[in-house]
Amino acid sequence: MDATYLQTLVRRFPDLELGIKRLHRDDADFQSICEEMEMAEIACDRWKDLPDRADEYQKIFDRLQDEFLDYLSGKTREAFLRPLQQGMKDNGRNS
Known part of the structure; x- marks a missing residue:
């Protein structure tokens, strides 16, 4: 995952910054979720001219x-x- 996207997540959820950074550093499952979010967001933007596809x-x-x-x-x-x-x-x- 691009470090820029990690910053995007932190900006989106500033109150959760410490948890996001800690889990992203230490937890492969969490890293995978973040990577999939990034890919889905990129795909959504890529298909913005086709609303049905972007909606998917x-x-x-x-x-x-x-x-x-x-x-x-x-x-x-x-x-x-x-x-x-x-x-x-x-x-x-x-006791």
Whole structure:
């Protein structure tokens, strides 16, 4: 994926910048979602003169964007809960 597109995602979702950059750096599945979003957006723009075709790619992009946000949310939630869950396990052993 082009680094420029990563910046596009950060501009689009500025409140999610840290999560986007961290996952893009460390998570191959997330990188793949981002790459597919980029390809769908490029295709949508390429076919803008044929509205039916552009609409197909827009729908693909919209589904990928939902997947992107769901994945980001899930991974962010996991990262937040991991220390809490570890603390609960430690407390259970120390009781």
